[in-house]
Amino acid sequence: MNDFALLGLLIIAIGIGFFLGLRAAKKNLAGAAFAPGKSYFQGLNYLLNEQPDKAVEEFVSALDVNTDTLETHLALGKLMRKQGQVDRAIRIHQNLLARPVLELKDQHQVHLELARDFMTAGLLDRAEVLLQEVIGESTDLRSIAQRSLLDIYQDESEWQDAINVAQALLQSRFMKANVEHKRNLQRMVAHFYCELAEDCMHSENLIGARQYLDRAVAADKTVYRVALLSAANDNAQGRHKQVIKVLSRLELQDPAWFWMCLPALQEAYERQDAERGFEIFSRHLRSHIENHDAPRVAMYLVDQFIARSEDEPIRVQQASEILSVFVAQYESLLASNKLVELQINDASKHVESDVCRLHSQVSELLNQRNRYRCGDCGFSGRQLHWRCPSCKTWESMRSIENQSTA
Numbered sequence: 001m002n003d004f005a006l007l008g009l010l011i012i013a014i015g016i017g018f019f020l021g022l023r024a025a026k027k028n029l030a031g032a033a034f035a036p037g038k039s040y041f042q043g044l045n046y047l048l049n050e051q052p053d054k055a056v057e058e059f060v061s062a063l064d065v066n067t068d069t070l071e072t073h074l075a076l077g078k079l080m081r082k083q084g085q086v087d088r089a090i091r092i093h094q095n096l097l098a099r100p101v102l103e104l105k106d107q108h109q110v111h112l113e114l115a116r117d118f119m120t121a122g123l124l125d126r127a128e129v130l131l132q133e134v135i136g137e138s139t140d141l142r143s144i145a146q147r148s149l150l151d152i153y154q155d156e157s158e159w160q161d162a163i164n165v166a167q168a169l170l171q172s173r174f175m176k177a178n179v180e181h182k183r184n185l186q187r188m189v190a191h192f193y194c195e196l197a198e199d200c201m202h203s204e205n206l207i208g209a210r211q212y213l214d215r216a217v218a219a220d221k222t223v224y225r226v227a228l229l230s231a232a233n234d235n236a237q238g239r240h241k242q243v244i245k246v247l248s249r250l251e252l253q254d255p256a257w258f259w260m261c262l263p264a265l266q267e268a269y270e271r272q273d274a275e276r277g278f279e280i281f282s283r284h285l286r287s288h289i290e291n292h293d294a295p296r297v298a299m300y301l302v303d304q305f306i307a308r309s310e311d312e313p314i315r316v317q318q319a320s321e322i323l324s325v326f327v328a329q330y331e332s333l334l335a336s337n338k339l340v341e342l343q344i345n346d347a348s349k350h351v352e353s354d355v356c357r358l359h360s361q362v363s364e365l366l367n368q369r370n371r372y373r374c375g376d377c378g379f380s381g382r383q384l385h386w387r388c389p390s391c392k393t394w395e396s397m398r399s400i401e402n403q404s405t406a
């Protein structure tokens with residue numbers, strides 16, 4: 001147990017002492033002698049001897065269970081859960097429920113805490129049952145229980161259930177009064193529909209995917225992922241002109257995401273015009289990198305030129321020229337390293353091995369570097385997640401590499 005938790009426990013112990021003293025004073029007024037029980041002093045003893053686990057047990061037995069002391073019991077339970085001692089937290093909360101004296105509203109409060117214990121312990125089914133009960137019976141705690149249930153459904157990838165809960169939450173008074181929360185929830189709903197649309201696309205159900213994407217747009221039309229999935233879906237249905245139109249509009253709206261559109265955009269250009277499609281696509285990308293510091297777009301274009309260099313050797317020369325211009329303009333390490341790779345063959349023999357070594361060292365450094373970062377909590381990693389694994393926010397991660405200075 002860390003110092004912070006010990007301090008929390010000490011504060012709770014003082015609270016319990018205060019409560020017992022207050023009760024003693026009341027009883028004395030009524031003429032009965034009273035002193036805090038043995039368990040309380042035993043608990044303090046354990047606390048002073050740095051045995052917080054035993055102290056908790058003693059405090060729980062020192063304190064009656066009633067509406068006045070409920071908050072203290074709940075605080076002890078919460079403290080245990082935060083310390084990772086979920087078993088003990090569950091015991092505290094189950095002990096509360098075993099007492100018939102608790103009013104119904106207090107029972108709901110305990111159910112909510114117990115559900116959180118179960119969630120922390122990974123017992124999601126049991127948490128779900130308790131939360132459903134609170135949602136059904138308590139108007140005061142309904143919204144809070146719905147938020148927790150929403151977390152469970154997201155963790156379990158139960159997207160339709162998540163949509164149902166989110167839509168019920170959107171109807172609540174709390175959401176209607178809080179514009180920011182409402183907007184976040186609508187964005188989440190759009191992502192839930194995207195998940196369902198992706199499932200449909202994997203099973204080649206393009207019509208089903210289109211229906212889910214339409215609902216995603218209705219929930220939040222600013223979600224970038226909807227546009228990307230729509231583009232993939234439209235390409236599969238032969239609507240290439242529409243793909244180029246939509247993705248070009250997105251490029252203007254938010255250039256930072258443009259690199260993610262490139263495979264769909266390339267497919268649309270090439271399938272629309274088999275002969276000149278790639279040329280038109282590459283002109284589009286050249287124009288983008290002339291106007292934006294976008295190394296990932298430059299690298300994508302260069303990789304495409306190199307992939308085609310077997311048919312037309314001149315492509316490597318074109319790729320080098322594109323990179324030279326880009327590096328001169330934006331000083332990108334990623335692009336510089338690629339340029340060195342392309343020019344190694346032209347290096348004179350006595351520097352070739354040095355250049356090769358430098359290139360492989362820089363490549364290794366670049367590979368180890370995290371590529372994406374969450375704008376909300378700062379979590380970074382090498383994989384793009386639509387939902388940040390740390391703070392669980394949707395669409396908060398951005399490519400770090402898409403700017404040379406990053």
Ligand SMILES: [Zn+2]
Nearest residue numbers: 374377388391
């Ligand atoms: Zn985050």
